[in-house]
Amino acid sequence: MSLHPARRLRLLLPALVAAATLGAATAPAPGDAPTIRRTDFGVPHIVASDFRGIGIGLGYAQAEDYGVRVILSLIRAKGWMGRTFGRDSIASDAAAALDHRRVEATYHLLDPDTRAMYDGFAEGVNRYIRANAATLPAWAAPVFHGHDVAAGDIGSANTAAAERLVTRWLQRRAGTVPASVAPAPDTADAQPELPRFGADADVGSNAWALAPSRTTSGRAILLRNPHLAWTAGYWEAHVTIPGQLDFYGDFRIGSAFSVIGGFNRDLGWATTNNAPDLDEVYELDLDPADPDRYQFDGTSIPIRYELVTVPYRIGRTDDSLVSETQRVPFTPLGPVVYRTATKLYVVRAGPDGEFRAGAQFLAMMRARSLAEWKRALAMRARATSNLTYADRDGNILTIWMGSVPRLPTASGGDSVPIPARGSADVWTRLITLDSLPQTLNPKGGYVHNENDAPHFANLSALLDTARFPDNVERGELRLRSQHALQLIGGKDKLSLETVLQRKHSMRMLLADRVKADLIAAVKQAAPTAAVSQALSVLERWDNTVAPASRGGLLFETWWRRYQAQARDSAYAEKWSWDKLTSTPRGLGQPDRAVAAFTWAIDEMQRRYQRVDVAWGDVHRVRRGTIDEPVGGCSGALGCFRVLTYEQQADGSRTANSGDGWVLAVEFGARAPRAFSVLAYGQSADPSSPHYADQAALFARGQFKPVFFLDADIAAHTIRTYQP
Secondary structure, eight states, X not given: OOBOOOEEOXXXXXXXXXXXXXXXXXXXXXXXXXXXXXXXXXXXXXXXXXXXXXXXXXXXXXXXXXXXXXXXXXXXXXTOHHHHHOGGGHHHXXXXXXXXXXXXXXXXXXXXXXXXXXXHXXXXXXXXXXXXTTTSOTTOOSOXXXXXXXXXXXXXXXXXXXHHHHHHHHHHHHTOOOOOOOOOOTTOOOOOSSOOOOHHHHSOEEEEEEOGGGBTTSSOEEEEEEEEETTSOOOEEEEEETTTEEEEEEEOTTOSSEEEEEEOSSEEEEEEOOOOOOEEEEEEEEETTEEEEEEETTEEEEOEEEEEEEEEEOOSSOOOEEEEEEEEEEETTEEEEXXXXXXXXXXXXXXTTOOOHHHHHHHHHHOOSHHHHHXXXXXXXXXXXXXXXXXTTSOEEEEEEEOXXXXXXXXXXXXXXXXXXXXXXXXXXXXXXXXXXXXXXXXXXXXXXXXXXXXXXXXXXXXXXXXXXXXXXXXXXXXXXXXXXXXXXXXXXXXXXXXXXXXXXXXXXXXXXXXXXXXXXXXXTOOOHHHHHHHHHHHHOOSBOOTTOBSHHHHHHHHHHHHHHHGGGSEEXXXXXXXXXXXXXXXXXXXXXXXXXXXXXXXXXXXXXXXXXXXXXXXXXXXXXXXXXXXXXXXXXXXXXXXXXXXXXXXXXXXXXXXXXXXXXXXXXXXXXXXXXXXXXXXXXXXXXTSSTTHHHHHTTOOEEOOOSXXXXXXXXXXXXXX
């Protein structure tokens, strides 16, 4: 991209803020003040007469709990980071400016209720800023409107990933790919602090739905459990417009709409991350006669350029602005990501330009039946996610969602651009909703997803991968999912309380698969007295990571060392479709496993002066004044209660990622019955009483009741106000 010379504007920031047409917030309209009732643990229950009022309540309450973070999210979406903080933000501001242009072109196409929610959310944040100006940073100004909120929901192509694909491919073709870094030698004594096991350890979610045939109440049950970094910003709220909307769920910070999931009287859903292939990178021929044109369908077509001017602040003490203009190339097929002397590379993405994500979520929140809910999904405005569903009628469903193109040729995946000479070479439609992998009301009365491919939602209704195009996700059934099947895949009937109890299973499934082989290998190696003593700890260990359990930390320390060295041959038997719930298993390199065990004993002695340390003596939940032992481990170890930790100087580990928000709901005839826990509290403000008031509950595997009926809300209200 070419940059035009910087131009000094010599405009003071306050004057520009006041004068900017799109930045000026509308004055509060009379009669649009919602009522917010905060119940135990600070959960806001927002009642309003219209959707603008609901948006105001959400924006105001979110800002109360997350303050500057909410304001910054809107500044970023507005494209004002540079004019607020300086030139370092120019790239994100340029992208935001393009998103804003799409909002300006499409906002009027949204339904009035969705627009009202966006407008209201912005006004709620503005009201919070006005009410708290004395305690907020000077740059926090009430300048937001609905466009800024909607800009956060605009779909776009991943141009950075597409550019990396092209450059790697060109390097491979030219033979200039850098050599891979050699693995550390087996004799290395150093071990990185808590190395990650892989993506499975860091991000993901669990979701279950049980049909009436599998519950003691004869009512469907839904479980939702995301596990991301504890800075992800899950935030519970209940929104009600009498006769129009009554929804309880998670509203991600900075958003007017639920992203993760929740429920109304009739139905609910949960999301889990999936991995769809949403785009294709195409290689086009540049016109030899004009480098600003390309050849397609037998004709020469001009590259379109958009000029994006981004103002930014000069310095911390100088409010003057300068601006830079970027010349961004596009084609009707998608944005340009790379070019050579003869070729043009563009990425064509399913979600690019989609503006109805908020409208889709609002329609899902208002749906009263499976048919209505699927009509909302048919908008295809949400680019990704598995969705797990249950309702009062007893239906259960999983559907692998994605704005996935219907490709005319084999997919290039994440490594190869596809030559395109004409329209027949590029995709023009998405795979239809009904053609996506889904499992509805299967035999056995359960569906589940733990971020694995969609084919395993129910073992009695396995989906054939050959039925789906090659850009639909494949993959194995990993240990975390196999653990889930052990918990719900039987024939017993479960109560809501039993579902919550099983959710907090402390078992480490990996130990069931390899511990016996490890013990046998060590015994055959003529162990020393110290090694035999450590081995007896493993033999007595119950294969759990419950806080009082002893042996799990020794086993985990050993596995990290062994897996890092054995790599792809760590298991004697890898996962296979033929044994999808009993593999992987066994040790592929017993000698190396024995050496790693000896190393692990020394490492435990060095860190903790003993090998039989209780899991909870090391693994803690620390927030505010709370310091509690906690059980849970990486999903890559087969834990269903996923937690990851930060190593502390004193040898302990503090939970900082994994299970964060847990919700379970049973759809009763009169009303839903639900429990939840938000591990890090409703507020991010350390001075708030709701900063850490759920941390001990979470650490102990306990839950708070969800108040949905008005009488329960009234009985537990601790504060009522209007923003």
